[in-house]
Amino acid sequence: MFESLVISYVQDLWIALTDPRKRVFWGYLLISLLIAICWIKWVSPDRGVRVKTHLFNRKVWWSASARADYAIFLLNRLAFLFIAPVLLTQLVVAQWLFESLYQWIGHRPILGESWSDMQVMICFTLFYFLLDDFFRFYLHKLLHEVPWLWAFHKVHHSARTLTPITVFRAHPVEGVLFSLRTALVQGIAMGVFVFFFGGRVDLVTVLGASIFAFMFNVTGSNLRHSHIALRYGKALEKWLISPAQHQIHHSTNPIHFDKNYGVVLALWDRLFGSLVISQPGQDIEFGLRREVTYREQNLLYIYMQPFIESFNIFLSKVRKREKSIAKN
């Protein structure tokens, strides 16, 4: 039992680094590094700095915050070995939707029979990408705007230094929400497309990953969580979220709070009025607030505090309700 647990754990960590469907696949990390080097050497406003010290700064990679990231990454992976099997899967959602569509419509109209298989695949891949990107945006927005959800999402924002591993800095409760989101998005895309297009539905992939995810990752997605303020320029940043824009999202400056929720597309932020374009030479401090608070990188605090906070939020709501009932 213990032995098989260790094996699955090691396999899981190995997959995180070697599966091109994962953000921190070694190939993407390497490409991000190359992009960062090019940016610092030739494009960045402070291109005079030494590449080595700028990229491999111990103060970044071995800060208390980064060390907490690593620990959270390892602990969450372990926790998810137990949590993942009981979570809702995309297949359950897809099957339910497929059956429901059948019941609602009463029959199964097969669409796109004159389309080539490639056309069906492109449609599915695009639909899945748009749906996924929007759901990621919207859940992220909720995580910031709903008080009890924010209590959990604060874990991610309490990072003082950003490294690609910060992507895993999340409370397990958030992890459950992310998994449910993915199950829902994948389930909807699969259920709808297989229902209407049958067995021809497939994903356009590169190295096994969706082509959009691949493109996002080979263009430096790992720099979102880094100190490299890679900008795309004003025109492009209205459409795509650059690493610099995501770093604004992590800023301690209150004018940057609740901005740039998007992952790939800036479109959603524009629609909901939360888009901020990056500025050349932006100098941003990361974290929840400027002042460093006691225990903010303490693991026990990181894992337990969200429960206490969300419980207090719940309690104060109950009290408010009781008061209003008493008044009436």
Place this chain on the structure above:
Amino acid sequence: MKLKILVSCVAVATALNVNAAQNYADFPVTVKDYKGDADHSVSYTGQSARHVLLTSLKKLAGKGEGKDDQALQAKLLAYYAGKDAGREVISPVSKGGFVVAQSQVDEISTKKNLAGKTYKGAVAGWPGSMTGAEVLNFMVVKAASADKGFDPLTGYDYAQLIHKFAMGAVFYNQVVDNYLDEKLDADNKPNNKPYKEGQPYTGKEHVWDEAFGYFGAPANTLNLTAEQVYNIAKQKESAFTLADLNNDGEVSLYNEMAYAHAYYAAATDKGGKTNYLHTIMQAFVDGRQLISDANGEALTDKQRTELKAYAETIADNWEKVIAEAVFKYAGSTYKDLQKLDKLIQSNGDVNKAFRQYAKHWSELKGFALALQTGKDNLGETAVKLNRLIGFSPVLLGNTQVLGIDAEGNYVQSSSISMKEYMLHMLNVQKLMVDEFGVEARSNDVMADLGGLAEKLGSGASVEND
């Protein structure tokens, strides 16, 4: 050197012997004061004869020429309800190098029929409010005048209907509602008396053997893979030596052949997702061992409790084997409907596709009716299943059989469309998953979702954006 080889051979033989699983054979005689010369107590010849009667009946049901044929009808009834001597084995017969030992049913067992052992309850899923035995009789008579078993006006394939329904109404029903039910009671066929005076087996030994016989598995199933058992039933030459347990150069239809639900269990298991065949077989072998170990004494309450647990394993898994078949053929029927729809839209020739649809539907219907012949009344599940499938497939003019008139003719009326009927097939599959927890799920209408889900990968991870 020679000695070394000999020693090695003995060692290998011993090792093989240790690894070999138990066959359902050679259990000792435990009857007290037995005077006969039998050297073992296993016997289920009557059940094997009934398997051969049914496989032969199926073959015969496909021999009609689309016109009234009294001679064929009489022959069909002889295999269904007759007991007279002289019935030849019509199937399975020798095929290439797969030589079958018996050519007459009486060589296996005499005076056996199917009708006498057929389910006596009412069959709600077939028109006419008949008992199981009456339904089979009705189908057998109809088969005689059908065209190779097929009736284009109703979409019935009688060879399939008879075969699949009888497997449930005779074999499954006899086992789960008789042998492994009341016959396991303490005072029914007790273990401290011979089954009948002078016989080499006790009451309980023979009850258990008869139940096993109806399953249709070769005696050495535990030493074979599901695929091998499947190949034996298909009479593949490659499987001949595996089947010929006693190495006499012939496959005995008594205990070396695979039939009925054992064959379907093997067919399901060879996909690798389930293990019905060996689970059921192991329970039969273990149960028989328990009875043998009682050494001719009456079984204690504890022993009977243990035996009933084996019986429950057998009944549960057997039911799932039938449910898996319902699932599978609902999927085939769905695909046939899809094909027919395309042909109709393109003004293509539908004859061949319709024949295929009738075959698959009849297999579905037969298994669905069989599922309802178990020990328990399936209640609402049965009602749902029967309503979803209907009394016949939805025909090309969107009609369906609604009943039978006083002359035994089918009455048809307008029904849902074929497209809507496809949804019924999906719901049949869903019902099998929800109510019976089928796992192999062949021909899953939603199978495309599974492959895609794998490609998209699991979303269970803690990645922030």
